[in-house]
Amino acid sequence: MLTVPKTLKHFDLPSLVDQEIVSYGRIYRIGKRSKFWFLKIRTADCSNDTTLIVNKNILPKPTTYSTVAFKGLVQRSPDGKVCEIMASEIIFYGPFEPQDVQVEFGMAPHLLRQKESQRLLTRQYQAIMWLYQKTEDALHSVSRDLGLLRIRAPFITFSDCEGGGEVFEVHSKIKGFFKKPAFLTVSGQVDEETVTSRFLCPTYIFGPSFRSDPSQTQFHACEFYHYEPEIPFITLDGLMDLEENTLKKTIGKLLADEESREFLGHLERDLDSLQQFVDRSFARVTYTEAVKILQTCNKQFERAVEWGTDLCKEHERYLCDEFFGSPTFVYQYPSSFKSFYMLQCDVIETDTQTGQHKLQVCESVDLLVPGIGELCGGSLREHRYDVLVEMMKKKGLKLEDYEDYLRLRREGTFPHGGYGLGFDRLVMFITGAQSIRDICPFPRYYNG
Amino acid sequence: MLTVPKTLKHFDLPSLVDQEIVSYGRIYRIGKRSKFWFLKIRTADCSNDTTLIVNKNILPKPTTYSTVAFKGLVQRSPDGKVCEIMASEIIFYGPFEPQDVQVEFGMAPHLLRQKESQRLLTRQYQAIMWLYQKTEDALHSVSRDLGLLRIRAPFITFSDCEGGGEVFEVHSKIKGFFKKPAFLTVSGQVDEETVTSRFLCPTYIFGPSFRSDPSQTQFHACEFYHYEPEIPFITLDGLMDLEENTLKKTIGKLLADEESREFLGHLERDLDSLQQFVDRSFARVTYTEAVKILQTCNKQFERAVEWGTDLCKEHERYLCDEFFGSPTFVYQYPSSFKSFYMLQCDVIETDTQTGQHKLQVCESVDLLVPGIGELCGGSLREHRYDVLVEMMKKKGLKLEDYEDYLRLRREGTFPHGGYGLGFDRLVMFITGAQSIRDICPFPRYYNG
Numbered sequence: 001m002l003t004v005p006k007t008l009k010h011f012d013l014p015s016l017v018d019q020e021i022v023s024y025g026r027i028y029r030i031g032k033r034s035k036f037w038f039l040k041i042r043t044a045d046c047s048n049d050t051t052l053i054v055n056k057n058i059l060p061k062p063t064t065y066s067t068v069a070f071k072g073l074v075q076r077s078p079d080g081k082v083c084e085i086m087a088s089e090i091i092f093y094g095p096f097e098p099q100d101v102q103v104e105f106g107m108a109p110h111l112l113r114q115k116e117s118q119r120l121l122t123r124q125y126q127a128i129m130w131l132y133q134k135t136e137d138a139l140h141s142v143s144r145d146l147g148l149l150r151i152r153a154p155f156i157t158f159s160d161c162e163g164g165g166e167v168f169e170v171h172s173k174i175k176g177f178f179k180k181p182a183f184l185t186v187s188g189q190v191d192e193e194t195v196t197s198r199f200l201c202p203t204y205i206f207g208p209s210f211r212s213d214p215s216q217t218q219f220h221a222c223e224f225y226h227y228e229p230e231i232p233f234i235t236l237d238g239l240m241d242l243e244e245n246t247l248k249k250t251i252g253k254l255l256a257d258e259e260s261r262e263f264l265g266h267l268e269r270d271l272d273s274l275q276q277f278v279d280r281s282f283a284r285v286t287y288t289e290a291v292k293i294l295q296t297c298n299k300q301f302e303r304a305v306e307w308g309t310d311l312c313k314e315h316e317r318y319l320c321d322e323f324f325g326s327p328t329f330v331y332q333y334p335s336s337f338k339s340f341y342m343l344q345c346d347v348i349e350t351d352t353q354t355g356q357h358k359l360q361v362c363e364s365v366d367l368l369v370p371g372i373g374e375l376c377g378g379s380l381r382e383h384r385y386d387v388l389v390e391m392m393k394k395k396g397l398k399l400e401d402y403e404d405y406l407r408l409r410r411e412g413t414f415p416h417g418g419y420g421l422g423f424d425r426l427v428m429f430i431t432g433a434q435s436i437r438d439i440c441p442f443p444r445y446y447n448g
Numbered sequence: 449m450l451t452v453p454k455t456l457k458h459f460d461l462p463s464l465v466d467q468e469i470v471s472y473g474r475i476y477r478i479g480k481r482s483k484f485w486f487l488k489i490r491t492a493d494c495s496n497d498t499t500l501i502v503n504k505n506i507l508p509k510p511t512t513y514s515t516v517a518f519k520g521l522v523q524r525s526p527d528g529k530v531c532e533i534m535a536s537e538i539i540f541y542g543p544f545e546p547q548d549v550q551v552e553f554g555m556a557p558h559l560l561r562q563k564e565s566q567r568l569l570t571r572q573y574q575a576i577m578w579l580y581q582k583t584e585d586a587l588h589s590v591s592r593d594l595g596l597l598r599i600r601a602p603f604i605t606f607s608d609c610e611g612g613g614e615v616f617e618v619h620s621k622i623k624g625f626f627k628k629p630a631f632l633t634v635s636g637q638v639d640e641e642t643v644t645s646r647f648l649c650p651t652y653i654f655g656p657s658f659r660s661d662p663s664q665t666q667f668h669a670c671e672f673y674h675y676e677p678e679i680p681f682i683t684l685d686g687l688m689d690l691e692e693n694t695l696k697k698t699i700g701k702l703l704a705d706e707e708s709r710e711f712l713g714h715l716e717r718d719l720d721s722l723q724q725f726v727d728r729s730f731a732r733v734t735y736t737e738a739v740k741i742l743q744t745c746n747k748q749f750e751r752a753v754e755w756g757t758d759l760c761k762e763h764e765r766y767l768c769d770e771f772f773g774s775p776t777f778v779y780q781y782p783s784s785f786k787s788f789y790m791l792q793c794d795v796i797e798t799d800t801q802t803g804q805h806k807l808q809v810c811e812s813v814d815l816l817v818p819g820i821g822e823l824c825g826g827s828l829r830e831h832r833y834d835v836l837v838e839m840m841k842k843k844g845l846k847l848e849d850y851e852d853y854l855r856l857r858r859e860g861t862f863p864h865g866g867y868g869l870g871f872d873r874l875v876m877f878i879t880g881a882q883s884i885r886d887i888c889p890f891p892r893y894y895n896g
Contacts, residue, residue: 004594004596005681007649024862026648045595066860069862096833096858096859096860097858117856118646120642120643120647121646129647133598144585147458149578149581150581150584151581153890154891166620166621169618169620170632171618172617173614174660177894178894178895179895179896198569199568200472200490201455201493202455202493208603208656212622222604231453238453404565410544411544411548412544414472414515414517414541440600441600441643444603446622446626448622
């Protein structure tokens with residue numbers, strides 16, 4: 001069924017000795033001996049370098065990073081170990097000014113980042129792109145095995161939901177195009193809850209989310225792929241099991257795949273630490289316990305920790321990088337700084353000094369990963385209409401902005417929950433890339 | 449590894465007779481006999497209806513479309529043919545006002561469309577959503593078999609490229625967020641050409657595209673999934689082969705999948721016509737030949753056909769629905785109304801009356817499908833810098849707006865081509881849905 005021109009990978013060269021093939025490749029290294037060029041060529045479909053021998057008569061001046069289309073005879077190398085190709089015809093596609101195209105193997109990521117387009121010529125970059133695809137395939141496969149239905153949430157939304165992350169506005173030249181203000185989605189969760197509730201089916205979204213966040217750290221981008229499962233009748237423990245299993249199975253699939261291991265090798269990624277991620281249990285700690293750990297450890301933080309305020313990067317880092325030394329779930333955060341839609345639960349704490357008291361927390365959970373920070377955030381959702389309305393009022397939200405969400409409760413919903421995974425951060429973790437700008441060919445970020 | 453609560457599909461009921469299970473389901477039909485309710489329940493993961501028998505004591509007032517979580521004993525039905533569940537515990541999640549939830553099996557699509565959220569309760573809608581996923585899976589699998597690397601094009605772009613379809617603008621509350629005007633992508637092609645050229649690898653994009661098009665036909669939506677392969681060294685014939693093969697293999701995979709056939713059955717889709725699509729060759733005709741066919745047929749068109757003007761819907765329909773009665777490739781359109789980036793080629797035509805003359809056409813191809821119209825549009829790309837610049841000037845484009853695109857040529861590119869497929873239209877064709885608004889849970893369209 002092959003209908004695309006054959007790349008080098010499509011040919012089994014040893015079986016084609018003394019036969020002619022037609023293919024193409026990019027020149028990565030140039031050698032010469034008497035009247036011949038010895039060109040190391042490759043294509044980016046994970047093929048190895050192949051030597052193309054070309055008479056200088058038919059190709060006077062090859063340059064690196066140029067492309068050649070050729071017809072040639074497959075032959076054994078003099079030592080018989082590999083196959084080479086002796087070109088009989090060649091067409092050369094090179095740059096006007098070869099010296100303008102300059103990227104090198106092993107060039108530092110921050111230098112490559114300045115050559116957004118040319119960095120695509122490097123093998124390390126190509127390895128990241130293949131791993132991006134393979135991670136996505138693995139995640140879809142794991143999700144399918146769990147019986148999750150992939151659904152589509154809209155990208156253009158009509159609520160600047162969650163209040164949190166800044167949203168981008170969408171404008172048309174045609175006035176009143178949608179009859180109401182439109183935004184780019186920051187999360188498909190609200191719409192997904194509708195589908196999950198109506199379908200009564202575990203679902204997931206895999207699509208872009210957008211944040212107009214003026215952050216320039218290596219972990220922030222304005223557009224990223226968001227993986228968001230939503231599950232009927234799940235418990236908070238079940239949600240943590242689901243996250244842990246999904247991540248371990250996904251990375252496990254990559255480690256079991258020879259090509260993926262080869263790409264990770266190009267990136268000099270430490271496979272043992274990925275294997276450890278798969279093999280070892282993640283730590284699980286309540287927010288309240290986490291606060292106690294942070295308050296009683298001997299570490300000096302820039303900002304002190306107090307029950308009722310969110311954890312900072314430095315606190316999160318200490319917990320997962322130092323204290324637990326493993327991926328760490330922190331759960332049951334105070335309701336005060338978490339989203340209105342999270343399931344409320346009171347936890348009774350017995351304090352030896354002050355006696356019993358009630359902590360107002362919600363069934364939320366964040367997953368912290370060493371070197372990355374927050375990788376997933378999730379919760380059970382408040383399915384009880386009255387409690388939801390009360391919390392929305394407490395948070396100062398306008399009920400009419402969330403009419404569809406409230407209507408879903410009035411029309412009958414049930415306990416459910418889910419989480420969001422920043423897919424690009426997962427690929428950062430897997431590939432060991434230093435910046436989210438390194439795992440996508442054309443990253444979008446704050447440029448103010 | 450199961451970490452999501454078990455839906456009915458997860459249980460092999462015949463092997464569980466006399467055992468208790470815990471699960472959940474939605475009530476689709478209510479019967480009663482003496483002191484019991486006989487509830488037909490299901491979940492949306494393609495499970496069949498199961499009878500749940502509940503003592504009226506523990507559930508006084510069931511309503512359709514309500515959800516129940518239950519514990520129950522699996523038992524054989526009196527006739528021994530199927531398994532039923534006798535509930536011992538039940539939790540009921542129903543609407544406040546059951547009469548507000550009203551959708552019926554077989555309800556007309558235009559009525560369902562007015563109940564955007566409630567229509568998700570219907571089996572026909574659930575079948576479409578599963579088929580959407582299965583079509584996507586099949587397309588990815590076919591692409592992987594072809595050796596295409598899936599890549600990510602940005603969703604936010606900085607050129608309102610192609611001039612064609614209106615673009616949405618993206619605004620941040622933060623002034624100068626990107627330092628230049630930003631838009632939502634209408635096609636990933638330009639960026640993808642960069643990746644394909646640099647990687648020297650056949651690639652494809654599967655991601656959303658956006659059109660701020662004030663069209664309200666059943667074929668137009670403001671956001672849709674766009675499948676865009678881009679292939680080095682492909683010919684126009686090869687491109688047509690690729691399109692035909694990709695579509696046939698994708699639909700072939702669905703027809704070979706039992707669950708998919710079941711879903712198509714729920715939708716009363718004519719499987720024979722899908723099989724014909726797979727089995728029969730697509731017609732191939734040049735634009736010039738198509739014009740002759742249209743000019744010499746006996747059909748009266750609202751707009752007459754003239755060489756050098758684009759074909760209208762009525763012309764396209766006649767060609768594929770009537771004249772050929774099959775999917776039809778129309779290729780080598782005049783350069784005058786096609787995009788600047790298409791590979792220019794002169795075709796010499798011998799006319800018996802006027803002698804030889806040169807037709808200025810480009811290596812473009814549209815695929816017309818009966819009942820749908822244009823499903824794919826593609827071309828070879830102009831890789832020759834000088835010819836590209838000349839065409840851009842002719843079209844009145846500013847060269848500086850396309851600097852990256854031109855630079856790619858200066859830095860060395862080679863013949864390549866690709867096409868775009870409106871994925872949502874493909875799902876319309878497969879499911880037989882009457883409107884693009886029926887194949888996505890929350891469609892976005894012009895509402896002016």
